[in-house]
Amino acid sequence: MTRAAWRLAIVLFAVACARAAAASPDAEADWREGVLPASVTQGEPARGGTLVVRIDQEPPSLDGITDSSLAIVWMLERKVVESMARLDAKRHPDYPLEPALATSWEISPDQLSFTFHLRRGVVWHDGAPFSGKDVVATVKKILDPGVRSLHLRNNFADLADIATAPGDDFTVIARYRKPYFLAFRTLATLPVYPAHVLAKAGDMLHAPIHRAPVGTGPFRFEAWKSGDRISFVRNERYWGRKAHLERVVYRVVADPAVGFQLLKQEEFDLYLGLQPQQWLRDLEAAGLKGRVRRIRFFNPNYNWIGWNEERAFFADARVRQALNHAIDTEAVRKTFLFGLDRPTTCHFYLESSACDASLAPRSYDPARAAKLLDEAGWLDHDGDGIRDKDGVPFRFTFLMNADSVFLAKLVPYLQQELAKIGVAMEIRKVDWGLFTQLVGEHRFDATSLRWGNSDVAQDPYEIWHSSQMKDGSNVVSFKDPRVDALIEEARATLDDARRNELYRKMGRLLYDEAPYVFLYNRPSLDAVRERVRGLRPSVAWYDLQDVWLSRR
């Protein structure tokens, strides 16, 4: 992007902001929608203070190399550990990259070779100097077969070679075997760890860095008291603008009722993960309106109900469409989810241009559902109230994770609705450990889950390509050569607009084939104390570096 284009983008963004501010002139609308007013990011930042954040459970570790938990990404990336480039959090919903540990980069015309020019004078939290050797060591650690890092290793399957330039430790050159649209972004946003620590870290699991990260970010790790709190302090030697806050403390409070009570006692500045009812009603009922602001932000994720196409019932697209028509998704959203989630029919981030906005959720239409089932040959031949075909009754089991509050409401409703159109559904509840195993091994008839991602850019290959039925995440065994071809073409298409067009095409095919009932995009429901300023939700979570506490 040229400098002029950057400027234009900034101006456009400012215009967009002004318009957004004009559209919600009063605090009432902000409160209702869960939007932070523009004034939150304005004013002169004050230095100092501790930001206390409520989390509902601890991350398994603070090591993004061996654990894929989203909580680790949120807590560490951009704050404690940094990457060569980072998502520009101010530019929703496309999130282009902006420089971080790299000051600039070049991509070769064949898109196979990336050159990063790294920032000089950066030091690690332990005082050692940063260089390109750290980037190379991080990638090498991920490629080490003895390290539990497969969630990242897949991204580097086509990496031919990565090294610092001869005689220049501040230039990193990576070469790939074939062009892949995500290759650059994945490498550029990979959190970098210090080579001298990695060298002694073995499999990471048993090294101090597994729980005490060392990075270059504006905050450095302070302490982790298991089951209680994790804290970070300001990095006084940070290369960029130093953080305003002195400390950030994440307090683990598992129980929602206790958490809410503590919120009332003003124990937290930022409260993550309110329950829908708490967000919608309890905050106001407890008199917190005015003392806290509500935040409702949509990350890239969606819930779905999937039909295992290895089962004879679900092999026919008409049957899958029929089952979709049998569910009143809008009523479910309004009653079970308090209307806070957004309906979606798209695999991608709802606001991105990879989605075709014209695809509306299928309407609730039991008559149409019955007709589609008739057409597919599922009729009640023996008059027992349950449809059958070739002597096989339409009777299947819905596998659900026993912990899910939402599914505990949705699934019995689904059972009732399906009974009305002559389909018998049984329910099997299992715990998460067993659930993941059964779903992974395709040992279910129908189930429901949520996919999530920490970036808006993503490759649908693992979920929708037919080659991913065996070892990937195509758990419903969806197989369509047209979709396969589009996904493959998109992988090698580096132009964003062209690729998004391919994805919209794929989206229309998925819509017609109805392998999933696409349900909702779930928001994160948070609350923040009035005194907290500079907070900006994004798909990269919050940038605590910009946050300050107002002293009024």
Next chain:
Amino acid sequence: MKRFLARRVLAMTATILGVTLVAFVVARAAPGDPVAVQGDLGLRAGSASIQQLREYRRLMGLDEPILAGYLRWLWHLLRGDLGTSFRDGRPVLSLLGEALPVTLLLSIPSLLIGYLLAVPVGIVSAARPGGWLDRSLATLAFILHSLPLQWVALVLVVWPGGFPIQGLHSEGTTSLPDLLAHLVLPVVCLSYGSVAVISRFLRSSMLEEMRQDYVRTARAKGLSEAAVILRHALPNSLLSLITLFGLTFPALASGAVIVERIFGLPGMGKLTFEAVLGRDVPVVMGAVALGGVATALGTLLSDLLYAAADPRISLEEARAAR
């Protein structure tokens, strides 16, 4: 005495071996995959796959036969090594070392308070069975006993009466009064039920004793009712409390899942519960081994207490009879 102890230790070892073997087999054979439960692994778009899970299984040693796994676990145990957690790679011993003190901090005061309150209540109830005091205490005991723990805990959270509702310490302090204040609500939750049970238990065993001939003799020789109850009936009925103590002893170390979760106390209950859900075999085994030891110790301790409390019971019974 030495012989007795040697015999008991031998039996204890056999019990613990049996318990841990069963636990290991169940933990390993249980459906669900410890690997798949690592965070959201395996089921998050763009992150993992079945092939990865297989590789992780190998890295964790989950592909070896169950019996071989158990023998390896036992061999490491003999050398004082309980292995490392699947979840975060930390030594199980240090996880137990962090959780056990928290649990003891809760369970010992709860047990003491339970007995300290229950014994007078039991005595008073037994003194005039059927009297208004006995009947009202009985009603109270049944109410307490039937209050669901989760509900009581949440009521206390909403009306905490000025006591802290989360953790063991306030931000920035580690003073004793602060710690004690943090313990109040969880200890109330953990002891109200046992007060009810223990007091009823003591009442009935006291009534049993009151019907004995020696009590009638004591009364006949003109002792005051208080002396009859406190000096004669009570010591004898305490034997039944020793039995109860032996049974509840293991609970000292096993933790309380609900109370720990609500009040944010990282004790044994939370550790074990999460390890079971996460199929974290080394941690589950560590907790089971600890529970086994506590159970065996509880039995041993109550045997010793019997002998101390009742001269008729001798630990050398086999030889004494000869």
